Amino acid sequence: MAANPVPVVAAIIRRGDEILIARRYEGDGPEGGKWEFPGGKIEQGERPADALVREIKEELGVRIRVNALYTLVHYDNILLLVFLADYVSGKVKNIGCQDSRWVRADALKGFDFANADLPVVKKLASDF
Numbered sequence: 001m002a003a004n005p006v007p008v009v010a011a012i013i014r015r016g017d018e019i020l021i022a023r024r025y026e027g028d029g030p031e032g033g034k035w036e037f038p039g040g041k042i043e044q045g046e047r048p049a050d051a052l053v054r055e056i057k058e059e060l061g062v063r064i065r066v067n068a069l070y071t072l073v074h075y076d077n078i079l080l081l082v083f084l085a086d087y088v089s090g091k092v093k094n095i096g097c098q099d100s101r102w103v104r105a106d107a108l109k110g111f112d113f114a115n116a117d118l119p120v121v122k123k124l125a126s127d128f
Helices: 048-060 105-110 115-127
Strands: 006-015 018-023 039-041 063-075 078-089 099-104
Touching: 006 048, 006 063, 006 115, 018 048, 018 105, 039 048, 048 063, 048 078, 063 115, 078 115, 099 105, 105 115
Parallel strands: 006 078
Antiparallel strands: 006 018, 006 039, 018 099, 063 078
């Protein structure tokens, strides 16, 4: 892990028994085209939960309610803060991603996830 990892937020957005996942654009770095739990970078002075609400609205066009911190993942030079969140409203639009899908937790292992998200997929498989 880097000495000063960059904090990044991600959401496990739940709607009933489904979770919203997003696919990165092809060519978006070494993990382009892979699936992830949506989120993004925290801006200066921004609280992680507020960053998550903003990022989800910007990238997917939906409103969420952020609940508890679910897990932390240290990967390469990032610290991924993963929160549980509830879908509130809006039609999902692929604004900042190539694709998105609502899937059941037990189907997550069938998707090619970015490396930082793999520990989250594993934890969800045991928790849900």
